[in-house]
Amino acid sequence: MSFITRGFSGRRRERDPRLPPGQTLVSDWPVLSAGPTPAIADDAWEFAIGTENGVHRWNRAQLEALGTEDVTVDIHCVTHWTKLDMPWRGVSLDRLFAEVETTHRFAMVHSFGGYTTNLALDDLLGGKSWIAFEADGAPLTPEHGGPARLLVPHLYFWKSAKWVQGLITMPNDKPGFWEQNGYHLHGDPWREERYG
Amino acid sequence: MTHRAPAWHVATVVDARAETTTARRIQLEVPTWPGNDAGAHLDVRLTAPDGYQATRSYSVASSGAQTRVVLAVDEVPDGEVSPFLVHDLRPGDQIEVHGPLGAFFVWTPSTDAAPVQLIAGGSGVVPLFAMAAAHAESDDAAPFRLLYSVRSPDDTFFAEELMALGGDRFTLDTVYTRRAPWGWPDEPGRLTLDRLRGAVFSAEERPRVYVCGPTPFVEAVAGWLIDAGHEPARIRTERFGGS
Numbered sequence: 001m002s003f004i005t006r007g008f009s010g011r012r013r014e015r016d017p018r019l020p021p022g023q024t025l026v027s028d029w030p031v032l033s034a035g036p037t038p039a040i041a042d043d044a045w046e047f048a049i050g051t052e053n054g055v056h057r058w059n060r061a062q063l064e065a066l067g068t069e070d071v072t073v074d075i076h077c078v079t080h081w082t083k084l085d086m087p088w089r090g091v092s093l094d095r096l097f098a099e100v101e102t103t104h105r106f107a108m109v110h111s112f113g114g115y116t117t118n119l120a121l122d123d124l125l126g127g128k129s130w131i132a133f134e135a136d137g138a139p140l141t142p143e144h145g146g147p148a149r150l151l152v153p154h155l156y157f158w159k160s161a162k163w164v165q166g167l168i169t170m171p172n173d174k175p176g177f178w179e180q181n182g183y184h185l186h187g188d189p190w191r192e193e194r195y196g
Numbered sequence: 197m198t199h200r201a202p203a204w205h206v207a208t209v210v211d212a213r214a215e216t217t218t219a220r221r222i223q224l225e226v227p228t229w230p231g232n233d234a235g236a237h238l239d240v241r242l243t244a245p246d247g248y249q250a251t252r253s254y255s256v257a258s259s260g261a262q263t264r265v266v267l268a269v270d271e272v273p274d275g276e277v278s279p280f281l282v283h284d285l286r287p288g289d290q291i292e293v294h295g296p297l298g299a300f301f302v303w304t305p306s307t308d309a310a311p312v313q314l315i316a317g318g319s320g321v322v323p324l325f326a327m328a329a330a331h332a333e334s335d336d337a338a339p340f341r342l343l344y345s346v347r348s349p350d351d352t353f354f355a356e357e358l359m360a361l362g363g364d365r366f367t368l369d370t371v372y373t374r375r376a377p378w379g380w381p382d383e384p385g386r387l388t389l390d391r392l393r394g395a396v397f398s399a400e401e402r403p404r405v406y407v408c409g410p411t412p413f414v415e416a417v418a419g420w421l422i423d424a425g426h427e428p429a430r431i432r433t434e435r436f437g438g439s
Contacts, residue, residue, distance in 0.1 A: 181300040
Protein backbone atom coordinates (compact mmCIF):
# COMPACT_ATOMS: atom_id res chain seq x y z
CA MET A 1 0.00 0.00 0.00
CA SER A 2 1.69 3.17 -1.18
CA PHE A 3 1.23 6.60 0.27
CA ILE A 4 2.28 10.07 -0.73
CA THR A 5 5.62 11.37 0.50
CA ARG A 6 5.22 14.96 1.70
CA GLY A 7 6.78 17.43 -0.69
CA PHE A 8 7.83 14.95 -3.38
CA SER A 9 6.73 15.72 -6.92
CA GLY A 10 9.44 14.00 -8.97
CA ARG A 11 10.40 14.82 -12.48
CA ARG A 12 7.39 15.96 -14.47
CA ARG A 13 8.16 13.90 -17.52
CA GLU A 14 6.04 11.51 -19.50
CA ARG A 15 6.60 7.97 -18.41
CA ASP A 16 7.77 5.95 -21.41
CA PRO A 17 5.46 2.92 -21.77
CA ARG A 18 8.54 0.79 -22.48
CA LEU A 19 9.68 1.39 -18.91
CA PRO A 20 8.79 -1.54 -16.59
CA PRO A 21 7.44 -0.72 -13.11
CA GLY A 22 9.97 0.71 -10.65
CA GLN A 23 12.50 1.49 -13.39
CA THR A 24 14.15 4.80 -14.31
CA LEU A 25 15.61 5.74 -17.70
CA VAL A 26 19.37 6.22 -17.93
CA SER A 27 21.45 7.43 -20.84
CA ASP A 28 24.80 6.15 -19.57
CA TRP A 29 25.53 2.49 -18.94
CA PRO A 30 26.17 1.70 -15.25
CA VAL A 31 28.53 -1.14 -14.34
CA LEU A 32 27.62 -3.71 -11.69
CA SER A 33 29.76 -6.75 -10.93
CA ALA A 34 30.23 -8.84 -7.80
CA GLY A 35 33.99 -9.03 -8.16
CA PRO A 36 37.00 -7.90 -10.18
CA THR A 37 36.82 -7.63 -13.95
CA PRO A 38 38.72 -10.62 -15.40
CA ALA A 39 41.20 -10.15 -18.23
CA ILE A 40 40.30 -12.61 -20.99
CA ALA A 41 42.35 -12.89 -24.18
CA ASP A 42 40.12 -12.91 -27.26
CA ASP A 43 41.96 -15.86 -28.78
CA ALA A 44 41.61 -17.91 -25.59
CA TRP A 45 37.86 -17.41 -25.44
CA GLU A 46 35.48 -20.20 -26.35
CA PHE A 47 31.92 -21.11 -25.55
CA ALA A 48 30.80 -24.58 -24.44
CA ILE A 49 27.43 -26.22 -23.97
CA GLY A 50 27.34 -29.33 -21.81
CA THR A 51 24.35 -31.65 -21.85
CA GLU A 52 23.55 -35.20 -20.76
CA ASN A 53 24.85 -36.19 -24.24
CA GLY A 54 28.25 -34.51 -24.14
CA VAL A 55 30.01 -31.20 -24.63
CA HIS A 56 29.96 -28.91 -27.69
CA ARG A 57 32.59 -26.19 -28.07
CA TRP A 58 32.87 -23.21 -30.38
CA ASN A 59 35.67 -20.70 -30.67
CA ARG A 60 34.87 -17.16 -31.69
CA ALA A 61 35.20 -17.81 -35.45
CA GLN A 62 33.13 -20.98 -35.29
CA LEU A 63 30.43 -19.22 -33.33
CA GLU A 64 30.24 -16.25 -35.68
CA ALA A 65 30.14 -18.65 -38.64
CA LEU A 66 26.75 -19.79 -37.30
CA GLY A 67 25.47 -16.33 -38.21
CA THR A 68 25.53 -13.05 -36.32
CA GLU A 69 22.50 -10.86 -35.82
CA ASP A 70 22.07 -7.17 -35.08
CA VAL A 71 19.33 -6.53 -32.56
CA THR A 72 18.11 -3.38 -30.85
CA VAL A 73 16.68 -4.07 -27.42
CA ASP A 74 15.82 -2.44 -24.10
CA ILE A 75 17.80 -3.61 -21.07
CA HIS A 76 16.55 -3.51 -17.48
CA CYS A 77 18.78 -3.73 -14.39
CA VAL A 78 17.32 -4.85 -11.07
CA THR A 79 18.95 -1.78 -9.49
CA HIS A 80 16.16 0.25 -11.12
CA TRP A 81 17.74 1.56 -14.32
CA THR A 82 16.59 0.89 -17.86
CA LYS A 83 18.38 1.70 -21.10
CA LEU A 84 16.22 1.84 -24.23
CA ASP A 85 16.97 1.10 -27.88
CA MET A 86 20.41 -0.35 -27.37
CA PRO A 87 22.08 -1.93 -30.43
CA TRP A 88 23.81 -5.28 -29.94
CA ARG A 89 25.52 -7.81 -32.20
CA GLY A 90 25.75 -11.49 -31.40
CA VAL A 91 24.81 -15.05 -32.18
CA SER A 92 21.39 -16.36 -31.24
CA LEU A 93 21.35 -19.27 -28.78
CA ASP A 94 18.92 -20.89 -31.25
CA ARG A 95 21.86 -21.35 -33.63
CA LEU A 96 23.95 -23.10 -30.99
CA PHE A 97 21.13 -25.31 -29.76
CA ALA A 98 20.42 -26.38 -33.36
CA GLU A 99 23.62 -28.43 -32.98
CA VAL A 100 22.79 -29.75 -29.49
CA GLU A 101 20.48 -32.52 -28.29
CA THR A 102 19.04 -32.37 -24.80
CA THR A 103 15.84 -33.29 -23.00
CA HIS A 104 16.73 -30.88 -20.20
CA ARG A 105 14.63 -27.76 -19.74
CA PHE A 106 16.98 -25.56 -17.70
CA ALA A 107 20.56 -24.36 -17.88
CA MET A 108 23.21 -22.99 -15.56
CA VAL A 109 25.27 -20.34 -17.31
CA HIS A 110 28.93 -20.11 -16.24
CA SER A 111 31.35 -17.20 -16.53
CA PHE A 112 35.07 -16.61 -16.14
CA GLY A 113 35.56 -15.66 -12.51
CA GLY A 114 32.99 -18.16 -11.25
CA TYR A 115 29.74 -16.26 -11.76
CA THR A 116 26.67 -18.38 -12.51
CA THR A 117 23.05 -17.69 -13.36
CA ASN A 118 20.16 -20.06 -14.04
CA LEU A 119 17.75 -19.84 -16.95
CA ALA A 120 14.97 -21.95 -18.41
CA LEU A 121 15.62 -23.01 -22.00
CA ASP A 122 12.26 -21.40 -22.76
CA ASP A 123 13.90 -18.08 -21.82
CA LEU A 124 17.00 -18.76 -23.93
CA LEU A 125 15.44 -20.10 -27.15
CA GLY A 126 12.97 -18.73 -29.66
CA GLY A 127 14.87 -15.54 -30.52
CA LYS A 128 15.17 -14.48 -26.88
CA SER A 129 18.91 -14.63 -26.18
CA TRP A 130 22.31 -14.13 -27.79
CA ILE A 131 26.01 -14.53 -27.14
CA ALA A 132 26.89 -10.87 -27.69
CA PHE A 133 30.26 -9.47 -28.77
CA GLU A 134 29.33 -5.88 -29.50
CA ALA A 135 27.13 -3.21 -27.96
CA ASP A 136 26.55 0.36 -29.14
CA GLY A 137 28.53 -0.45 -32.28
CA ALA A 138 31.78 -1.36 -30.53
CA PRO A 139 33.35 -4.49 -29.04
CA LEU A 140 32.20 -5.11 -25.47
CA THR A 141 34.66 -3.60 -23.02
CA PRO A 142 35.92 -5.83 -20.19
CA GLU A 143 33.86 -4.07 -17.50
CA HIS A 144 30.71 -4.67 -19.57
CA GLY A 145 31.54 -8.36 -20.03
CA GLY A 146 33.89 -8.47 -22.99
CA PRO A 147 34.92 -10.36 -24.97
CA ALA A 148 31.45 -11.91 -24.80
CA ARG A 149 28.41 -11.83 -22.56
CA LEU A 150 25.03 -13.45 -22.63
CA LEU A 151 22.21 -11.13 -23.70
CA VAL A 152 18.74 -12.00 -22.39
CA PRO A 153 17.01 -8.63 -22.60
CA HIS A 154 13.53 -9.73 -21.52
CA LEU A 155 14.85 -10.59 -18.03
CA TYR A 156 16.64 -8.40 -15.47
CA PHE A 157 20.19 -7.88 -16.65
CA TRP A 158 21.97 -9.99 -14.01
CA LYS A 159 20.78 -12.91 -16.17
CA SER A 160 22.85 -11.51 -19.06
CA ALA A 161 26.05 -12.98 -17.65
CA LYS A 162 29.28 -11.08 -18.37
CA TRP A 163 32.45 -12.94 -19.42
CA VAL A 164 30.31 -15.92 -20.37
CA GLN A 165 32.12 -19.16 -21.18
CA GLY A 166 29.39 -21.74 -21.37
CA LEU A 167 26.28 -23.33 -20.01
CA ILE A 168 25.36 -26.72 -18.63
CA THR A 169 21.84 -27.94 -19.17
CA MET A 170 20.01 -29.44 -16.22
CA PRO A 171 16.71 -31.28 -15.71
CA ASN A 172 15.52 -29.02 -12.88
CA ASP A 173 15.92 -25.36 -12.07
CA LYS A 174 18.62 -24.44 -9.52
CA PRO A 175 19.64 -20.99 -8.28
CA GLY A 176 22.78 -19.36 -9.66
CA PHE A 177 24.97 -16.77 -7.94
CA TRP A 178 22.63 -13.83 -7.37
CA GLU A 179 19.66 -16.17 -7.14
CA GLN A 180 21.36 -17.67 -4.05
CA ASN A 181 22.08 -14.21 -2.74
CA GLY A 182 18.61 -12.77 -2.44
CA TYR A 183 17.46 -12.34 -6.04
CA HIS A 184 14.56 -13.92 -7.92
CA LEU A 185 14.90 -17.30 -9.63
CA HIS A 186 13.35 -15.95 -12.87
CA GLY A 187 13.65 -12.13 -12.99
CA ASP A 188 10.87 -10.82 -15.26
CA PRO A 189 11.05 -6.98 -15.07
CA TRP A 190 7.40 -6.57 -16.12
CA ARG A 191 6.32 -8.63 -13.10
CA GLU A 192 8.97 -7.01 -10.89
CA GLU A 193 10.51 -10.38 -10.08
CA ARG A 194 13.42 -8.70 -8.30
CA TYR A 195 14.02 -10.48 -5.04
CA GLY A 196 13.70 -14.11 -3.98
CA MET B 197 24.08 -15.16 8.50
CA THR B 198 20.35 -15.31 8.84
CA HIS B 199 18.12 -14.95 5.84
CA ARG B 200 15.78 -12.04 6.30
CA ALA B 201 13.11 -11.94 3.63
CA PRO B 202 12.95 -8.52 2.01
CA ALA B 203 9.62 -6.72 2.19
CA TRP B 204 8.18 -3.23 1.95
CA HIS B 205 8.24 -1.22 5.18
CA VAL B 206 7.05 2.21 6.24
CA ALA B 207 9.91 4.29 7.63
CA THR B 208 9.63 7.47 9.68
CA VAL B 209 12.46 10.00 9.61
CA VAL B 210 13.70 10.61 13.14
CA ASP B 211 16.77 12.68 12.30
CA ALA B 212 18.36 14.23 9.23
CA ARG B 213 21.59 16.21 9.35
CA ALA B 214 24.49 17.20 7.10
CA GLU B 215 27.03 14.42 6.74
CA THR B 216 29.36 16.14 4.25
CA THR B 217 29.05 19.23 2.07
CA THR B 218 26.95 17.19 -0.39
CA ALA B 219 25.52 14.36 1.69
CA ARG B 220 23.04 13.89 4.47
CA ARG B 221 22.76 11.32 7.23
CA ILE B 222 19.18 10.17 7.61
CA GLN B 223 18.01 8.12 10.59
CA LEU B 224 14.86 6.12 10.03
CA GLU B 225 12.69 4.28 12.50
CA VAL B 226 11.26 1.20 10.78
CA PRO B 227 9.16 -0.74 13.32
CA THR B 228 8.83 -3.80 11.07
CA TRP B 229 12.49 -3.89 9.94
CA PRO B 230 13.89 -7.42 10.47
CA GLY B 231 17.47 -6.18 10.92
CA ASN B 232 20.23 -6.35 8.34
CA ASP B 233 23.77 -7.57 7.84
CA ALA B 234 26.52 -4.97 7.54
CA GLY B 235 26.88 -3.96 3.88
CA ALA B 236 23.26 -4.62 2.89
CA HIS B 237 21.23 -2.09 0.95
CA LEU B 238 17.60 -1.13 0.57
CA ASP B 239 15.30 0.48 -1.97
CA VAL B 240 13.68 3.83 -1.17
CA ARG B 241 10.37 4.57 -2.91
CA LEU B 242 8.86 8.04 -3.05
CA THR B 243 5.30 8.67 -4.26
CA ALA B 244 4.03 12.02 -5.59
CA PRO B 245 0.41 13.17 -5.11
CA ASP B 246 -0.47 12.12 -8.67
CA GLY B 247 0.79 8.60 -8.05
CA TYR B 248 4.16 9.09 -9.77
CA GLN B 249 6.80 6.96 -8.08
CA ALA B 250 10.57 6.91 -8.06
CA THR B 251 12.71 4.14 -6.55
CA ARG B 252 16.45 4.10 -5.84
CA SER B 253 18.85 1.79 -3.99
CA TYR B 254 21.00 2.97 -1.08
CA SER B 255 23.50 1.20 1.14
CA VAL B 256 22.59 0.96 4.80
CA ALA B 257 25.16 2.45 7.19
CA SER B 258 23.79 0.56 10.20
CA SER B 259 23.43 -3.16 10.89
CA GLY B 260 22.18 -5.70 13.37
CA ALA B 261 18.79 -6.64 14.78
CA GLN B 262 17.53 -3.11 15.29
CA THR B 263 14.67 -1.09 13.85
CA ARG B 264 16.76 2.09 13.62
CA VAL B 265 18.12 2.27 10.06
CA VAL B 266 20.77 4.81 9.07
CA LEU B 267 21.34 6.00 5.50
CA ALA B 268 24.00 8.42 4.27
CA VAL B 269 22.84 9.80 0.94
CA ASP B 270 25.14 11.74 -1.38
CA GLU B 271 23.40 14.18 -3.70
CA VAL B 272 23.57 13.37 -7.39
CA PRO B 273 23.40 16.95 -8.76
CA ASP B 274 20.93 16.25 -11.59
CA GLY B 275 19.26 13.40 -9.75
CA GLU B 276 15.61 12.96 -8.93
CA VAL B 277 15.52 11.18 -5.58
CA SER B 278 18.80 12.11 -3.85
CA PRO B 279 18.22 15.91 -4.03
CA PHE B 280 14.85 15.39 -2.34
CA LEU B 281 16.38 13.20 0.37
CA VAL B 282 19.28 15.61 0.94
CA HIS B 283 17.34 18.89 0.89
CA ASP B 284 13.62 18.35 1.47
CA LEU B 285 13.12 15.35 3.73
CA ARG B 286 12.63 16.27 7.39
CA PRO B 287 11.97 14.56 10.71
CA GLY B 288 8.45 13.15 10.92
CA ASP B 289 8.20 12.46 7.19
CA GLN B 290 7.42 8.95 6.08
CA ILE B 291 8.92 7.09 3.14
CA GLU B 292 8.71 3.50 1.96
CA VAL B 293 11.73 1.23 2.06
CA HIS B 294 12.19 -2.31 0.70
CA GLY B 295 14.79 -4.58 2.16
CA PRO B 296 17.10 -5.71 3.47
CA LEU B 297 18.73 -6.50 0.12
CA GLY B 298 21.92 -8.26 -0.85
CA ALA B 299 23.55 -11.27 0.74
CA PHE B 300 26.96 -11.10 -0.96
CA PHE B 301 28.52 -7.69 -0.33
CA VAL B 302 28.00 -8.14 3.40
CA TRP B 303 30.18 -8.92 6.39
CA THR B 304 29.12 -10.93 9.44
CA PRO B 305 31.22 -11.96 12.43
CA SER B 306 32.87 -15.35 12.08
CA THR B 307 35.84 -17.38 13.30
CA ASP B 308 37.72 -16.74 10.04
CA ALA B 309 41.01 -15.25 11.25
CA ALA B 310 41.97 -13.82 7.84
CA PRO B 311 42.31 -10.02 7.89
CA VAL B 312 39.64 -7.93 6.21
CA GLN B 313 40.66 -5.08 3.91
CA LEU B 314 38.05 -2.44 3.11
CA ILE B 315 38.72 0.01 0.26
CA ALA B 316 36.34 2.92 -0.32
CA GLY B 317 36.07 5.65 -2.90
CA GLY B 318 33.94 8.63 -1.88
CA SER B 319 30.42 7.72 -0.76
CA GLY B 320 31.34 4.07 -1.34
CA VAL B 321 32.48 4.12 2.26
CA VAL B 322 28.90 3.78 3.55
CA PRO B 323 28.54 -0.05 3.45
CA LEU B 324 32.20 -0.41 4.52
CA PHE B 325 31.62 1.82 7.54
CA ALA B 326 28.72 -0.47 8.46
CA MET B 327 31.12 -3.43 8.31
CA ALA B 328 33.81 -1.71 10.38
CA ALA B 329 31.26 -0.65 13.00
CA ALA B 330 29.73 -4.15 13.16
CA HIS B 331 33.21 -5.61 13.54
CA ALA B 332 34.01 -3.22 16.41
CA GLU B 333 30.86 -4.28 18.23
CA SER B 334 31.55 -7.99 17.73
CA ASP B 335 34.16 -10.28 19.25
CA ASP B 336 35.40 -11.24 15.78
CA ALA B 337 39.19 -11.20 16.14
CA ALA B 338 40.12 -10.66 12.48
CA PRO B 339 42.08 -7.43 11.99
CA PHE B 340 40.33 -4.78 9.85
CA ARG B 341 41.86 -2.08 7.74
CA LEU B 342 40.05 0.63 5.76
CA LEU B 343 41.68 2.55 2.93
CA TYR B 344 39.47 5.54 2.25
CA SER B 345 39.99 7.71 -0.84
CA VAL B 346 38.08 10.96 -0.45
CA ARG B 347 38.27 14.46 -1.95
CA SER B 348 38.79 16.48 1.23
CA PRO B 349 38.08 16.51 4.97
CA ASP B 350 34.73 18.20 4.23
CA ASP B 351 33.73 15.28 2.02
CA THR B 352 34.52 12.60 4.60
CA PHE B 353 31.62 10.41 5.68
CA PHE B 354 31.49 9.19 9.30
CA ALA B 355 34.71 11.07 10.06
CA GLU B 356 34.35 11.04 13.86
CA GLU B 357 33.03 7.50 14.01
CA LEU B 358 35.91 6.19 11.88
CA MET B 359 38.47 7.96 14.05
CA ALA B 360 36.87 6.44 17.14
CA LEU B 361 37.07 2.93 15.67
CA GLY B 362 40.86 3.08 15.44
CA GLY B 363 42.71 0.68 17.71
CA ASP B 364 44.21 -2.79 17.86
CA ARG B 365 41.68 -4.33 15.51
CA PHE B 366 41.02 -1.45 13.09
CA THR B 367 43.34 0.77 11.10
CA LEU B 368 42.19 3.72 9.00
CA ASP B 369 44.28 4.98 6.09
CA THR B 370 42.95 8.06 4.31
CA VAL B 371 44.01 9.33 0.90
CA TYR B 372 42.85 12.89 0.18
CA THR B 373 42.56 13.43 -3.54
CA ARG B 374 41.94 17.22 -3.72
CA ARG B 375 42.66 18.83 -0.35
CA ALA B 376 44.28 17.38 2.76
CA PRO B 377 43.95 18.69 6.31
CA TRP B 378 46.59 21.11 7.55
CA GLY B 379 49.77 19.28 8.45
CA TRP B 380 48.82 16.10 6.60
CA PRO B 381 52.03 14.27 5.60
CA ASP B 382 51.01 13.46 2.02
CA GLU B 383 50.25 15.79 -0.86
CA PRO B 384 46.69 15.45 -2.04
CA GLY B 385 46.39 13.27 -5.12
CA ARG B 386 44.59 10.32 -6.55
CA LEU B 387 45.13 6.86 -5.21
CA THR B 388 47.97 5.15 -7.04
CA LEU B 389 49.34 1.64 -7.06
CA ASP B 390 52.22 2.71 -4.80
CA ARG B 391 49.93 4.36 -2.26
CA LEU B 392 47.63 1.37 -2.35
CA ARG B 393 50.46 -1.10 -1.71
CA GLY B 394 51.56 0.82 1.36
CA ALA B 395 48.10 0.97 2.86
CA VAL B 396 46.54 -2.49 2.50
CA PHE B 397 47.15 -5.97 3.86
CA SER B 398 49.56 -7.77 1.55
CA ALA B 399 48.52 -10.64 -0.71
CA GLU B 400 50.61 -12.98 1.48
CA GLU B 401 48.31 -12.21 4.41
CA ARG B 402 45.39 -13.45 2.26
CA PRO B 403 42.88 -10.78 3.30
CA ARG B 404 39.26 -10.82 2.32
CA VAL B 405 38.77 -7.57 0.41
CA TYR B 406 35.69 -5.40 -0.08
CA VAL B 407 35.92 -2.55 -2.58
CA CYS B 408 33.14 0.01 -3.06
CA GLY B 409 33.10 3.21 -5.06
CA PRO B 410 32.57 4.74 -8.49
CA THR B 411 33.12 2.31 -11.36
CA PRO B 412 36.51 3.68 -12.56
CA PHE B 413 37.82 3.64 -8.97
CA VAL B 414 36.75 0.04 -8.39
CA GLU B 415 38.09 -1.08 -11.77
CA ALA B 416 41.50 0.48 -11.04
CA VAL B 417 41.75 -0.80 -7.46
CA ALA B 418 40.62 -4.35 -8.25
CA GLY B 419 43.11 -4.49 -11.13
CA TRP B 420 45.97 -3.34 -8.89
CA LEU B 421 45.04 -5.87 -6.23
CA ILE B 422 45.12 -8.73 -8.72
CA ASP B 423 48.44 -7.51 -10.13
CA ALA B 424 49.75 -7.51 -6.55
CA GLY B 425 48.82 -11.17 -6.18
CA HIS B 426 45.45 -10.99 -4.43
CA GLU B 427 43.08 -13.81 -5.37
CA PRO B 428 40.16 -12.56 -7.47
CA ALA B 429 37.79 -14.85 -5.57
CA ARG B 430 38.64 -13.06 -2.30
CA ILE B 431 37.76 -9.62 -3.69
CA ARG B 432 34.14 -8.47 -3.50
CA THR B 433 33.11 -5.31 -5.29
CA GLU B 434 30.25 -2.89 -5.40
CA ARG B 435 30.26 -0.19 -8.08
CA PHE B 436 28.13 2.79 -8.87
CA GLY B 437 27.81 4.80 -12.06
CA GLY B 438 28.94 4.16 -15.62
CA SER B 439 32.36 3.45 -17.02
